[in-house]
Amino acid sequence: MTQGAGLPVAVDAMGGDKAPGEILAGALEAAAAGIPVVLVGPEGLEGRGDLPLIVASEVIEMDDDPAKSIRTKRDSTLVRAAEAVRDGKACAMISAGNTGATMASALLRMGRIKGVQRPAIATPVPVPGGTPTVLLDAGANAEVNPDWLVQFAVMGSVYSRQRYGIEAPKVGLLSIGEEPGKGDTLRKEAWSLLAAEKSLNFIGNVEGRDIMTDAVDVVVTDGFTGNVVLKTLEGTLKTVIKALFGAFADPAYKEHADALLPALLPMYATFDPDNTGGAVLLGIDGVCIISHGSSSARAMVNGIKVAREMVDTDMVGAIRAAIEAMTPEGAEG
């Protein structure tokens, strides 16, 4: 039987720019769709219908220091949500609140999977007409060691396989050129280690332009670079889409625009971050979904669905097995 089956997904009712309104709306919709949900929020939280509530009296704000706030706000919604998973009251947690504090809460309350040196944030990047590329780390670790990148690659491969059904995900190391010698010391050392890891389908270095194509399924990098890449992609897509719709608004092109819209709107939906189901913190001994700060009700519904899916497919168990099966250090590549 799947671990956590029947348990609800813990939803941080107070996390995010649109909390609690949009968060509650999403939680209610997910529950109506048959996914058990438990909210974590203040006593007397209104607008939650008949959803159960784990009471938490404090809220970690978006600008709170992550490491400090989870120690000083022990009765916060984030900390209580992570504790609910740890204590077997919930099968997973999701928050659209402070990303650093979400990560710290999960790390300190649920703990790491044995052998995992650092958890990483895995974000699905849309690929038009294809399966998303998993980018990690998208911001959990600003600085990394080369061997952490190998673990990120292993965890990202499991995620790609479990969620998107790709049997042997193509793993690329993000660098400034395809040749093995390209990049800084970190990238060069990581390249050798990745090439030696037998459990990976490592294809070598990839560049930023490859991420939104089917050339690669999993892209590994440090959290600083990953976050910059992610925000750059988001900003670029928004700008291009805005410019495109601006051009379509011209009466001279209206007839053509109307004809094209049925083809373009699904593509637009592909790029909408509310449809990706959020980022996932991999390497934690539990399921933790990090939804973006401006999450709508739809984003929460999709995030809750992904959380449930990760529990049902035992993503944590699969990562644990993959980490245990890694090539021993020093073995021939």
Next chain:
Amino acid sequence: MTIDRTAVLGTVTRHLADILEIDVSGISEDSTFSDDLGADSIALIELVDALEQEFSSTLEGFAFDDDELAGLKSVRDAVDYVVRAHGG
């Protein structure tokens, strides 16, 4: 209230061994977090959080002062901090 220093040392080393996934026998009171044990800032936050949870049962509200965290360089520093907070 005072607290037994040996017991505190045992608690600190037990948590450190758990966090760093190393044998407790490899940790001594003289061990430095960074140079000897290879603990980084995240590992230290894990340790601080674990100790705060553990010792809040013997001293209500026990917490490390954030301004003093940078001064914690070794196992001895952490043990001293806990013992001092308990009036030792």
